[in-house]
Amino acid sequence: MQIKDSVFVITGGGRGLGLAMASSLAKDGARLALIDLNQEALDQAAAQCQEAGGEARGYVCNITDEAAVEATFAQIKEDFGEIHGLVNNAGLMRDGMLIKVKNGELVGKMGLDQFQSVVNVNMTGTFLCGREAAAIMALQGKGGVIVNISSVSRAGNMGQTNYSATKAAVATMVTSWAGELARHKIRVGGIAPGVIATEMTAQMKPEAIDRMVSAVPLRRLGEVEEMAHTLKYIVENDFFTGRIVEMDGGLRI
Ligand SMILES: NC(=O)c1ccc[n+]([C@@H]2O[C@H](COP(=O)([O-])OP(=O)(O)OC[C@H]3O[C@@H](n4cnc5c(N)ncnc54)[C@H](O)[C@@H]3O)[C@@H](O)[C@H]2O)c1
Numbered sequence: 001m002q003i004k005d006s007v008f009v010i011t012g013g014g015r016g017l018g019l020a021m022a023s024s025l026a027k028d029g030a031r032l033a034l035i036d037l038n039q040e041a042l043d044q045a046a047a048q049c050q051e052a053g054g055e056a057r058g059y060v061c062n063i064t065d066e067a068a069v070e071a072t073f074a075q076i077k078e079d080f081g082e083i084h085g086l087v088n089n090a091g092l093m094r095d096g097m098l099i100k101v102k103n104g105e106l107v108g109k110m111g112l113d114q115f116q117s118v119v120n121v122n123m124t125g126t127f128l129c130g131r132e133a134a135a136i137m138a139l140q141g142k143g144g145v146i147v148n149i150s151s152v153s154r155a156g157n158m159g160q161t162n163y164s165a166t167k168a169a170v171a172t173m174v175t176s177w178a179g180e181l182a183r184h185k186i187r188v189g190g191i192a193p194g195v196i197a198t199e200m201t202a203q204m205k206p207e208a209i210d211r212m213v214s215a216v217p218l219r220r221l222g223e224v225e226e227m228a229h230t231l232k233y234i235v236e237n238d239f240f241t242g243r244i245v246e247m248d249g250g251l252r253i
Helices: 016-027 039-052 066-080 112-140 161-184 206-214 224-236
Strands: 007-011 031-036 056-060 085-088 099-102 105-109 144-149 186-193 244-247
Touching: 007 016, 007 066, 007 112, 016 031, 016 039, 016 224, 031 039, 031 066, 039 056, 056 066, 066 112, 085 112, 112 144, 112 161, 112 186, 144 161, 144 224, 161 186, 186 224, 224 244
Parallel strands: 007 031, 007 085, 031 056, 085 144, 144 186, 186 244
Antiparallel strands: 099 105
16 A cells, blocks of 8 residues: 555554654655644644644544544545554553462452553544444455554563453454455554553653563564564555564564
């Protein structure tokens, strides 16, 4: 797919990896609909994409809310005329151990809300946005591309029962959707990043970063530009579907 003049919806486009991928597509002349929770962040993100060279608009939408997602995708279709791509990127992390035992006593458990809030955003939100984008693209009849952002944690990771389960789920959606949607010429891919340097990692203690980096064969964090590069590869390669690109510097957890 050609990036120039194509319309991409990016969830969680207000900051972090979503904004970096949006800016990169904007540089190549894409038209962008950014979805996030906060109007101010969206305004800044849209301005950044416009500066990079692409048209961009922000849409406040909680992707866990079915009616809001339906209305937002309908609005994007009306505003831009067509939708050609979706990057299912919005995500939430609320880490914690399944149980905590101290001196033979149970002192903590992962709360149901802690579990379900992550499921709602990462899994249900990805499902809802993927469904709406697929419906619009299928009826347009011109194909399209959907990219789900999974994680190296999809293999299962201590302290991430909730997050890992959802990242495995969105990886399986790539395979299910690629099979179902190929008849509409809609390709579906995924990216499973390791640790990428973002505002979030910039706030972490240097010791914590060093510990993470020591587990990465390439001995560094990924760069947001490298995420954007991987997205570009999936978007532009018309024989790519049903697969996940691992973008983790060789990290295995
Ligand atoms: N940064 C990394 O190292 C890394 C590694 C592996 C996977 N990922 C995945 O990449 C994606 C982006 O990560 P990031 O580091 O940029 O995170 P981030 O927290 O900086 O950004 C996530 C964005 O999603 C938005 N969001 C959260 N819940 C939402 C909701 N209900 N509705 C709409 N928007 C919502 C947030 O407001 C935020 O702008 C996530 O799916 C994350 O799990 C990141």
